[in-house]
Amino acid sequence: MKRIISTQDAPEAVGAYSQATTNGDMVFTAGQIPMTPDGDLLDDEEIAVQTRQSLENVKAILEEEGLTMQDVLKVTVFLDDIEDFDEMNDAYKEYFQDNPPARSAVEAGNLPKGVGVEIEVIASSE
Numbered sequence: 001m002k003r004i005i006s007t008q009d010a011p012e013a014v015g016a017y018s019q020a021t022t023n024g025d026m027v028f029t030a031g032q033i034p035m036t037p038d039g040d041l042l043d044d045e046e047i048a049v050q051t052r053q054s055l056e057n058v059k060a061i062l063e064e065e066g067l068t069m070q071d072v073l074k075v076t077v078f079l080d081d082i083e084d085f086d087e088m089n090d091a092y093k094e095y096f097q098d099n100p101p102a103r104s105a106v107e108a109g110n111l112p113k114g115v116g117v118e119i120e121v122i123a124s125s126e
């Protein structure tokens with residue numbers, strides 16, 4: 001059965017979605033943008049900073065469900081500008097050093113709130 005995951009350690013949704021959902025096994029996070037849990041938008045920060053905040057939000061949501069970044073199976077990274085790929089990737093590596101999950105990284109352009117990056121993951125407790 002679908003269950004909503006919610007934590008105050010990640011920013012509230014900026015639209016009509018939940019921070020994450022689970023069926024008790026798989027966890028699907030919403031795309032996390034570089035916004036602090038207090039609601040401060042880091043859209044003017046460099047892409048490395050935006051990437052780290054997005055991944056900190058992912059981490060907090062997973063922790064709410066008792067999972068860690070090691071439990072992530074798949075990541076999708078949406079970039080406003082694919083030219084930011086290398087900078088994003090360098091910051092990203094800090095969170096996934098060994099046995100990194102599968103990942104897709106694409107230029108989406110015009111991300112919500114004018115941010116440079118949005119990151120969503122699928123994780124599993126199994």
Ligand SMILES: C=C(N)C(=O)O
Pocket residue numbers: 014015017030031032033112
């Ligand atoms: C930021 C989002 N994840 C959204 O608007 O769907």
